Amino acid sequence: MLNNKDLLSINELSESEIISIINNANSYYHDNKITSKKKVLNNFTQINLFFENSTRTQVSFEIAGTLLGANVVNFPFNNSSQSKGETLLDLAATLNSMNPDILVIRHPDSGAVQLISEKVDCPVVNAGDGNHEHPTQALLDILTIKKRIGRIDNLKIAICGDIAHSRVARSNIFCHKKLGNKIRVIGPKTLIPKDIDKLGVQVFYNMIEGLRDVDVVMVLRLQKERMDGGYFSSEREYFHLYGLDDRKMRYAKPSAIIMHPGPMNRGIEIDGDLADNLDKSVITMQVEAGLAIRMSVLELLLKKKIENVKNYHIN
Amino acid sequence: MSKITTLINAILIDPKSLTQTNGSITIEEGLIQRINGPAKGNIIDCRKYCLAPGIIDLGVHICEPGERHKESFKSASMAAAAGGVTSIVTFPNTIPVIDNPELLEFFMKRARESSKVRIWPTAAITKKVEGKEISELSFLQDAGAVAFTNGLKSIQNPKIFLRALNYASSLDSLFIGNCEDYYFSEGVSATSSAFATKMGLSSTPKEAELMGLERDFLLADLSEVNYHAAQITTKKSFLKIKELKSLGKKITAGTSIHHLLFDETDIKNYRTFFKLRPPLRSSSDKLFLLQNIKDSTLDTISSFHLPQDEESKRLPYEKAAFGAIGLQTLLPACLKLVNDKIIDLPHLFRKISLNPAKILNIKSGILEEGYFADLVLFDPDKPLLIDRFNLLSKAKNTPFDGYQLFGEVLKTFVRGKEIYKSRNINDT
Incomplete structure (x- = not known):
């Protein structure tokens, strides 16, 4: 479990949180392949919102979510409301009303992901903001x-x-x-x-x-x-x-x-x-580890919600 | 009609003699008619609150014409009155820019119609503040311009800049410079430092201010124009001003209250209300300025009031507009310096009232018989919790939101007329 609602920067993680993300990620390696035996994010919605061109990170988050059983939606940025002049925060409010379980965001401006995270209820993962953090x-x-x-x-x-x-x-x-x-x-x-x-x-x-x-x-x-x-x-x-x-x-x-x-x-x-x-x-190991880390982060940020769902089914 | 009012039982803050004494002021026909004379006419008991010359805020953006949704003469004047500001010196960066006499006449007409406080306009020294062609400075002066500026931008081309200053000098006018180097200040949101590095913000070295100051001063000196460096915010440029003054050079300088009370770390997690121009500096620069503010190097402290609507501020830090409102909070913020024993009240009013009046050559800012009765009565100790939505400016972009300040304006007079009265005082 992580202390904060979001993962916006390494700076806000404690050393033990870092270790637990790493260890949890390591547990997805089975015979040197990354798989998840339990679809812990079944029926969860993950929205990837990439305001900056990215293929690797976006695909990595997409596969990570999919392996955990989430419904992953890639927000189509190029023909999105941004070109219609909608502000960042209006877009955040719109997405929030769609009740996603988690948002993964990349933005070309430092601090922009945090700005969105303050306006949405679900956890937000910073997939890179300007020159700030990744x-x-x-x-x-x-x-x-x-x-x-x-x-x-x-x-x-x-x-x-x-x-x-x-x-x-x-x-x-x-x-x-x-x-x-x-x-x-x-x-x-x-x-x-x-x-x-x-x-x-x-x-x-x-x-x-x-x-x-x-x-x-x-x-x-x-x-x-x-x-x-x-x-x-x-x-x-x-x-x-x-x-x-x-x-x-x-x-x-x-x-x-x-x-x-x-x-x-x-x-x-x-x-x-x-x-x-x-x-x-x-370098290729890094790409693989990326998948495991992103699965781990998605799971740990949603841990409480996952447990609530489990308890609901038990009761 | 000669209505006479006497304000009795006040603590008179005199920035000229640097005294703080019990006394009274008699006002007649808009002027200070008598100090410590017999109580005449309508008598107001000041109950030992402080009575000082009204504040002259040098370098205010009123967004009229062009952006009245951010601020208008009416809202700015209400905010000023509630903040004890009796004179506003405006910047010409409106839409369109105040760079021709017809526009300035319109501007002054609007000011007369809607403003309770006095408006002293500056005009653009170059057309559209583009730094390319000189404006009609003489006509502008005739239309009421008290000084010329190039707004928040420096003029890039030194040849044109020198010509413009020479032209202004021949009219014996004042030039107010925002001296941060043009190229360094373009599109930048922080001062280069470990903080900006950590936050990944585009930044500019603080030396950009000294660079610009040195260049601008050399040109001003060549042209012999009256030069006022509006915002000195670093130790190095402070020391430069001090050196120039010790050499007897013709220069005056000021700073912004926000740069005295905040530093870059107040930006914290990208709080856009702290995005200013010049950007906030390091805590060591701020502390240096604070320790030396009582010194005569910096003549003025101003708010550099710059209203921005929510849409311009609710953006990622790098994209957000810069500027903060400050008309209504200038006095309480300055009183923090008094409460912290950094400066006393008479010295403070020298910087927020007497010196701006002297620099602009306005017959105000002084408690003396025959001067305009522009006055502020205030309680320096009254706690004041700032809630941005309670401020009277249309735009609410104050960095003081949620801050505990001290000081309440009880009454404000412009030319002897009471233009503001706090709900917390009654005249019986």
């Missing part, structure tokens, strides 16, 4: 680390690339701080937001120095669509300085793993061959 991504990264390295504490983690525009970076920083891991951020100064060291991370502008002896290398996607120009000079120079390749990877621990939230820009932030090297790259 909590399920951080949780699935933890689960992947747990499965691959065997522990989620006492780790040195490097997050590389476009930190400024990355909600994945923020959620991971907050998450690993809670777990007591050491976090480094690596990138050009233009993509490192001000005073990030005050959030308890070490900043490196030189990738080789930053990668020295780390256990986990997280490579971020260069969010070209979020940039209004002038953050770096060219993609080839970016790859030379901050693209993860064999040469730079040698400075990390020999056992170090490579993570990427996807979708990848091969040859810009990561070398294509390295991304495919399954000895190091856990």
Whole structure:
């Protein structure tokens, strides 16, 4: 069970809540396949509301809900009321009247998911809000680390690339701080937001120095669509300085793993061959873990309701 | 008709002599006729409440013409009167922008018809505040403009800016600048900091204010125009003003009460009523300004009243409009500084009344015989719980909603006429 009604940010989760989400997610792995034996969300309605283009996360939430037995509705954004001028909060009120059991929302503005959550009765999962947070991504990264390295504490983690525009970076920083891991951020100064060291991370502008002896290398996607120009000079120079390749990877621990939230820009932030090297790259495992984490989050946020339904049937 | 009123038994707050003494004021024909003279005419017992010159709020947005659903002269004037503000200095950022004399005449006609408090308009120094072509400054001055500004935006092109300032200077007029650098302030909702980083907000370095100030001042100095930097909100730009003043440069400066009482952490979980321009600063900047507010570096404290309707604020933080209303809460908010022993009442009224009057060259803001009887009678200790829906402005975007402030305006006089009376006082 989670303390809050919604999952809006990692920051509002306690360490034990993080652990319980991870453990619950782990319980969906059966013979290395993710399944749910009980359809705990049977007759529940889940609405996915993605104001920003997404395929992976949206599909992941859709499958997660479906595996748990929920009726999943993808709100058709492109021809939705947004183009008719309806405000965000009116839309929230409309959806609320349809009595969904859970809403999964992605929005291009920081804080927008929270704004909607304040106006609806059901739990809301933040599937990414602006540059703010993407909590399920951080949780699935933890689960992947747990499965691959065997522990989620006492780790040195490097997050590389476009930190400024990355909600994945923020959620991971907050998450690993809670777990007591050491976090480094690596990138050009233009993509490192001000005073990030005050959030308890070490900043490196030189990738080789930053990668020295780390256990986990997280490579971020260069969010070209979020940039209004002038953050770096060219993609080839970016790859030379901050693209993860064999040469730079040698400075990390020999056992170090490579993570990427996807979708990848091969040859810009990561070398294509390295991304495919399954000895190091856990990128496909991350996608799988994403499914388990999202199932876990959906179940735990609806735990009380699930139990009420159960008791109703028993009585 | 010469109606005489004497306000007796008051504590007179005199921002000129910086005293606070028992006394009386006799008003005749709209002027302060006598201080501490014999009680004549209609006598009002002030019961030892404070009597001070009315507040002159420098830099108010009244949304007329164009957006009367947000604020009108009538609603703004009621809010001002209830807040002890007797003079409002308006910004020209209306729809359309006040950049020609015909529009300003219409504006002043509306003001005369609907406002109980005095309206002192500023006009746009460039057409449509676009920073490209100089407005008809002389005609605007004749139509009543007390100062020129480029609204909340700085002028990008220094060549045009210098020309505009030179032109204004030749008319011996005042320029009020919002100096934050144009490019840095565009589309930004927070000050760069660990807080903005944590919240994932688009941000701008606080140095943007100093940058703009230094540039704008250099141009103002070249042109020898009277220059007032409207909103100084960081330690660095405060120190710059202090340095310029110590060098004897012709500059005055002010700040906003919201930047003295709030900092970026008040934004908390994306509370859009705290989205201001310039954006709220760090707690260390706020504390520095507070510790030094009594100093003469910052001449004025204003509300920078900017009404926004619910639709403009009930949006994701990045998309929401900036600005806060403040006419009615300016005095109670400033009295918090007095209650916290940061400043005393006479010094406070220097910054909210006497200095704005001096800067604008208005015969008000002072308790002296022969000056306009623009006065406020208030109880500085009365607890006041702010409920935004009880404020008189049409728009309700106050950051003080739910805050416990102190201070109640009992009566407000403009040119000797009582324009506001609290329900909690009777004259028997």
